[in-house]
Amino acid sequence: MPTEILMPALSPTMEKGNLAKWLKKEGDAVKSGDVIAEIETDKATMEVEAIDEGTLGKILVPEGTQDVAVNTPIAVILADGEDASAIGTASPQAAESAPPVAAAPLEPSPVASAAPAAPAIVTSAVANPPQPEAVPEPDVPEGTEMVNQTMREALRDAMAEEMRRDGDVFVMGEEVAEYQGAYKITQGLLQEFGPKRVIDTPITEHGFAGVGVGAAMAGLKPIVEFMTFNFAMQAIDQIINSAAKTHYMSGGQIGCSIVFRGPNGAAARVAAQHSQDYTAWYSHIPGLKVIAPYTAADAKGLLKAAIRDPNPIIFLENEILYGHSSPVPKLDDFVVPIGKAKVARAGKDVTLVAWSIGMNYALKAAEELSKLGIEAEVIDLRTIRPMDVDTILASVKKTGRCVTVEEGWHQSGVGAEIVAQLMEKAFDYLDAPVLRVTGKDVPMPYAANLEKLALPTVQDVIDAARAVTYR
Amino acid sequence: MVTAAKKSAASTTVGKAPAAPRTSGRRVEKASAVLEFSKADEIEAYRRMLEIRRFEEKAGQLYGMGLIGGFCHLYIGQEAVVVGMQAALKQGDQVITGYRDHGHMLACGMDPKGVMAELTGRRGGYSKGKGGSMHMFSIEKGFFGGHGIVGAQVSLGTGLAFANHYRDNGNVTLAYFGDGAANQGQVYESFNMAELWKLPVVYVIENNHYAMGTAVNRASAQTDFSKRGTSFNIPGEQVDGMDVRAVQAAGERAVEFARSGKGPYILEMLTYRYRGHSMSDPAKYRSKEEVQKMRTEHDPIEQVRARLLDKKWATEDELKAIDAEIRDVMNAAADFASHDPEPDPSELYTDILR
Numbered sequence: 038m039p040t041e042i043l044m045p046a047l048s049p050t051m052e053k054g055n056l057a058k059w060l061k062k063e064g065d066a067v068k069s070g071d072v073i074a075e076i077e078t079d080k081a082t083m084e085v086e087a088i089d090e091g092t093l094g095k096i097l098v099p100e101g102t103q104d105v106a107v108n109t110p111i112a113v114i115l116a117d118g119e120d121a122s123a124i125g126t127a128s129p130q131a132a133e134s135a136p137p138v139a140a141a142p143l144e145p146s147p148v149a150s151a152a153p154a155a156p157a158i159v160t161s162a163v164a165n166p167p168q169p170e171a172v173p174e175p176d177v178p179e180g181t182e183m184v185n186q187t188m189r190e191a192l193r194d195a196m197a198e199e200m201r202r203d204g205d206v207f208v209m210g211e212e213v214a215e216y217q218g219a220y221k222i223t224q225g226l227l228q229e230f231g232p233k234r235v236i237d238t239p240i241t242e243h244g245f246a247g248v249g250v251g252a253a254m255a256g257l258k259p260i261v262e263f264m265t266f267n268f269a270m271q272a273i274d275q276i277i278n279s280a281a282k283t284h285y286m287s288g289g290q291i292g293c294s295i296v297f298r299g300p301n302g303a304a305a306r307v308a309a310q311h312s313q314d315y316t317a318w319y320s321h322i323p324g325l326k327v328i329a330p331y332t333a334a335d336a337k338g339l340l341k342a343a344i345r346d347p348n349p350i351i352f353l354e355n356e357i358l359y360g361h362s363s364p365v366p367k368l369d370d371f372v373v374p375i376g377k378a379k380v381a382r383a384g385k386d387v388t389l390v391a392w393s394i395g396m397n398y399a400l401k402a403a404e405e406l407s408k409l410g411i412e413a414e415v416i417d418l419r420t421i422r423p424m425d426v427d428t429i430l431a432s433v434k435k436t437g438r439c440v441t442v443e444e445g446w447h448q449s450g451v452g453a454e455i456v457a458q459l460m461e462k463a464f465d466y467l468d469a470p471v472l473r474v475t476g477k478d479v480p481m482p483y484a485a486n487l488e489k490l491a492l493p494t495v496q497d498v499i500d501a502a503r504a505v506t507y508r
Numbered sequence: 509m510v511t512a513a514k515k516s517a518a519s520t521t522v523g524k525a526p527a528a529p530r531t532s533g534r535r536v537e538k539a540s541a542v543l544e545f546s547k548a549d550e551i552e553a554y555r556r557m558l559e560i561r562r563f564e565e566k567a568g569q570l571y572g573m574g575l576i577g578g579f580c581h582l583y584i585g586q587e588a589v590v591v592g593m594q595a596a597l598k599q600g601d602q603v604i605t606g607y608r609d610h611g612h613m614l615a616c617g618m619d620p621k622g623v624m625a626e627l628t629g630r631r632g633g634y635s636k637g638k639g640g641s642m643h644m645f646s647i648e649k650g651f652f653g654g655h656g657i658v659g660a661q662v663s664l665g666t667g668l669a670f671a672n673h674y675r676d677n678g679n680v681t682l683a684y685f686g687d688g689a690a691n692q693g694q695v696y697e698s699f700n701m702a703e704l705w706k707l708p709v710v711y712v713i714e715n716n717h718y719a720m721g722t723a724v725n726r727a728s729a730q731t732d733f734s735k736r737g738t739s740f741n742i743p744g745e746q747v748d749g750m751d752v753r754a755v756q757a758a759g760e761r762a763v764e765f766a767r768s769g770k771g772p773y774i775l776e777m778l779t780y781r782y783r784g785h786s787m788s789d790p791a792k793y794r795s796k797e798e799v800q801k802m803r804t805e806h807d808p809i810e811q812v813r814a815r816l817l818d819k820k821w822a823t824e825d826e827l828k829a830i831d832a833e834i835r836d837v838m839n840a841a842a843d844f845a846s847h848d849p850e851p852d853p854s855e856l857y858t859d860i861l862r
Contacts, residue, residue: 207674233674239704244663244697251667254652255602257674275694278657279664286643288636289859291652323860347862 039119040089041110044098045076047083049305050357054078056102056111061093067114074100074111079187079360080221091116167400177371183364191333191365192222192298192354195340196260198370200230203258206344209236209249210262210299219264220300220359246272246297250279250349253295258344263299266315266353273318280349281324296343298352301329302394302444303492305357309480314445316393319351320421320454326375327422329353331396333363335419338373346375353421355394378425380432384414387502388432390455391442392418395493398474399442402498411506421451426458433459437468438505442498447475469505474498542753543760547821553752554812554827556594557587558834560611561809563620564783566838567610567627571787575846576627579656580641583611585782588808589714590615592755593682593775596763597650600677604652604665605684607642608714608781612684616649620841630848637851638859659692661685662711666698669709669772680766684712688719690733696740699772703740706771710762711737713776714749720785721793733776742772749777750806780806 044054058075061067067087074085094115098105105111186194200206207230212219214227214237227235238245242263249259263269269276276297283291303312319327326348330336336354343350365371381396382403391399396417403413414432418425433439439459441452452473459471474497482488545553564582571580583590586608594615597603605612613623618634626633626644634644642656652668655661665683672679689695690713702709713733717724724731734744743765747758755777762773780802784791816822 239697239700241694241697241700243694244666244701247660247663247694248667248670248698248701251604251652251664251669252671252674253667254664255668255671257671274657275660275663279655279660283643283645283653284862285859286635286639287645287653287859288634288638289862290635290645290647292862294862326861 039094039116040091040114041097042073042085042087042112042114044105044107044109044111045083045085046107047076047078047081049307050360051078051107053104053106056098056100056105057082059096059100063093063096065093067091067093076105079189087114089114089116091119094119167397167404177366177368182367184367185362186333186337186365187360187362188330188333188336188354189220189222189224189359191337192340193224193226195337196223196344197226197229199341199344200226200234203344205256206258206260207234207236208260208262209238209245211238211240211264213237213262218262220356222354222359223262242268242271243275246275247279249295249297250275250293253280253293253349254283254291256292256294258294258296260296260298260344263297265304265311265356266299266301267311267313269297269299269315276319276325276349276351277322281322284348285324292347293349294347296340296350296352298340298343298350299354300356300359301353302355303357303476303481303488306483306485306488307481308483312481314443314476315351316353316421316443317445317450317454319353320424320451321449322422325349325351325422326420327351327353328375328420329355329393330419331358331381331391331393331417333361334365334371335373335379335417337365338371339375339419341370341372342375345372350375353393358394358397373419376420376423376425378419378428379417380414380428381417382413382415384412384436386411386436387413387438387440387506388429388436389413389415389440389442389498389502390418390429390452391415392421392451394444395442398493398495398498401495402442402502405495405499406502409503409508411502411508413502418451424454424458426462429455429458430463433463434466437466438502439467439471440474440498440501440505441471442474442493444476444492446478447473448478450475469507472501472505474501541757542751543757545753545815547816547819550812550816550821551830553588553591553595554809554816555830555834556591556615557752557809557812558831559620559837560584560587560590560614562831562834562838563614563624563841564610566842567624568783568787570624570628570842570845576641577629578640579607580627580787581608581785582783582787583608583781585802585808586714586716586749586777586779587611588752588755588811589712589749589777589779590684592752593710593712593759595756596759597680597682600650600679601763602650602652602665602668602672602679602681603684604661604668604681605654606658606661606686606689607654607656608686609642609644609654613644613646613649613651613654616646616651618644618646618649618651620837621844624838624841624845625848628845628848629850630845631851631855632844632848636855636859638855659685659689659694662689662692662695663698665711666702666707666709669702669707669766670705673705673707678767680708680710680763682710682712682763684714686719687713687715687717687724687728687733688722690715690736691719691728695736699737699740699742702772703737703742706769708766708769709772710759710766711742711772711774713774714779715776716779716781718781718785718793721789723793734774737772737774742774744774744776746776746778749779750808751811752808 057077061073072084091114094113098111213223214235217224249261302314389399622634629637644654669681734746748754
């Protein structure tokens with residue numbers, strides 16, 4: 038029976054890619070290991086190898102096709118003795134076997150021993166991410182053109198703009214230069230700014246975080262990229278004991294203008310050591326500012342603000358959001374103020390507070406709740422420290438009810454802090470206990486079903502909102 | 509020389525006596541060479557070292573009186589290291605060290621009043637009383653701390669050198685750390701990057717033979733710290749850290765090496781602290797005789813004093829006069845530090861962010 042070749046996934050979070058090129062023609066003989074096609078994503082180009090022997094019977098997706106979904110049949114291989122007339126009875130080649138058809142050799146892991154390979158390619162794992170209603174920043178003039186950008190592009194543009202503006206700004210980290218960024222956030226920066234300002238480091242988080250802090254103490258403005266914040270645990274002493282505390286311990290003499298940035302929290306199917314949310318950890322520390330944007334515009338405007346800020350900043354990105362597109366104001370210098378939350382959706386019945394990927398659950402839940410007649414107000418916190426408690430209070434005083442949403446754990450989580458703030462400052466306005474929707478209290482499991490169970494869901498948010506509104 | 513004394517002094521506590529200064533790694537010059545000091549050099553060195561000693565003695569007194577709290581790590585015995593190294597620096601160079609930092613600050617030219625007032629936690633201290641003994645800074649004097657986490661200053665100092673390199677300003681960073689810190693992982697991460705990027709940094713390992721109460725040979729598989737950069741191709745040498753002339757000679761070589769763009773350099777200073785690790789040291793890990801022998805036979809200040817008298821470059825009276833002058837300065841510092849008010853309560857919430 039003819040065998041279908043399916044569009045391969047090249048990383049845990051890839052959903053689609055472009056079929057760049059066919060290297061075999063219909064009728065060509067193929068054997069196991071032959072490269073038959075090239076596919077590309079916004080991150081990389083990869084080769085697709087044949088697994089079975091036979092003849093390339095039919096090409097189902099012509100080269101140049103964009104956005105081919107993972108697992109779409111792209112060609113049919115005929116076994117010996119079969120001819121094209123057999124096509125149509127094709128059985129998909131084990132699509133569930135991972136990695137599927139392709140087994141295209143992934144690029145060598147950039148973190149050979151320390152870390153099981155950063156996923157090479159990242160695109161949206163969340164279909165149709167809900168967008169907040171367009172509530173422009175106060176300082177965005179009316180009529181400003183909006184350009185759709187991925188968060189990845191927005192972050193890169195923010196760094197490039199600030200590096201053009203200030204020669205003291207440089208970026209360092211693992212694979213930021215020649216590899217163009219493990220997650221392609223620094224794409225093109227080496228070409229524009231050269232190796233002096235775009236610096237590949239050895240895989241030594243503790244050491245290069247300290248080097249970055251030392252350079253910042255000398256007045257430079259480093260952007261230190263952690264391939265993911267999971268690896269920053271190696272460096273957390275320098276972040277907290279040196280970066281966050283020295284200004285205080287020096288009586289204000291020694292500043293530390295530095296941005297630590299990289300993806301934080303769960304990606305997809307990378308298990309416990311690579312799926313941790315550190316938002317609450319860093320938000321605990323006086324002397325740090327902690328930012329976690331959801332939209333591309335906020336990512337750009339807040340990263341620019343972070344780079345200019347004279348303090349140490351923890352800038353928490355999210356791998357799943359990197360490929361999401363959303364409108365970014367086309368302005369020469371779009372900066373979003375640190376420490377200001379945003380009402381992403383107005384409502385009167387319940388306040389949902391979220392940030393980063395938590396917004397994804399909150400906005401989707403708000404849509405569903407609306408169908409039930411519950412109008413949720415969604416606050417995108419954007420900055421976790423200093424926290425814009427006033428914006429939360431103003432909303433809760435109106436709605437009387439609140440649900441927080443985060444992928445991190447509940448104990449001593451950011452939601453716990455919000456609950457405490459509301460107890461202290463809005464007790465008399467509350468009509469129901471504040472509820473938290475969080476990740477489950479377990480290390481992140483690998484198995485797909487368990488991973489799904491460990492993360493919060495839109496339904497969790499809906500259920501919590503209904504509980505606090507008694508509907 | 510330090511090492512001979514140790515060998516005979518304490519066979520039980522110091523298992524393996526450190527080797528005499530000798531060559532190792534990519535050597536540039538013999539380490540045993542000492543600089544010829546002029547009369548002015550000797551007097552300057554005497555004065556600088558004595559300032560540190562008298563300051564530390566005074567700090568010890570104030571600690572005993574309850575005016576200084578918390579941790580207080582005295583530098584007595586190691587004075588030749590910072591005084592000799594500082595003489596190799598020029599304006600714009602930077603110094604960073606760990607928590608045994610009072611000597612480094614004075615050597616950098618920081619005001620004893622400000623340092624002592626920080627020790628007593630007063631508003632006139634270098635950190636407004638918010639840093640204490642282990643956390644003081646003076647950008648003006650090129651002193652970048654004062655760090656309480658063992659080994660952290662090595663990465664930070666490498667970062668200071670990174671900034672010099674980035675700015676191409678010709679400045680060099682001295683990153684001091686002890687034989688204890690030399691076993692921290694980030695030290696080697698820093699060595700690797702410093703050599704990889706040819707950063708202008710001199711790593712000064714002050715081997716005073718004890719990391720708190722643990723003798724070097726009980727904690728270190730390789731007790732020759734000048735070799736610790738070997739696998740990174742960083743040259744290193746052992747130096748008699750009790751002889752200020754040897755320190756300065758090695759310092760000038762190392763600083764010139766780093767300044768000329770050749771990358772990092774390691775100097776292992778064989779030195780000795782007379783006092784405990786901190787004020788609460790039980791002194792059970794080494795013999796009194798060992799300490800006494802170092803004091804009487806290898807004291808860095810006594811060595812200079814003996815040469816000054818021997819060469820008739822100074823009389824007993826002249827040296828006494830210098831001492832009296834320094835004692836006055838330190839008494840004034842102690843007086844200031846005892847009477848300066850504590851920080852205003854409003855300072856609790858200042859300097860957290862810029």
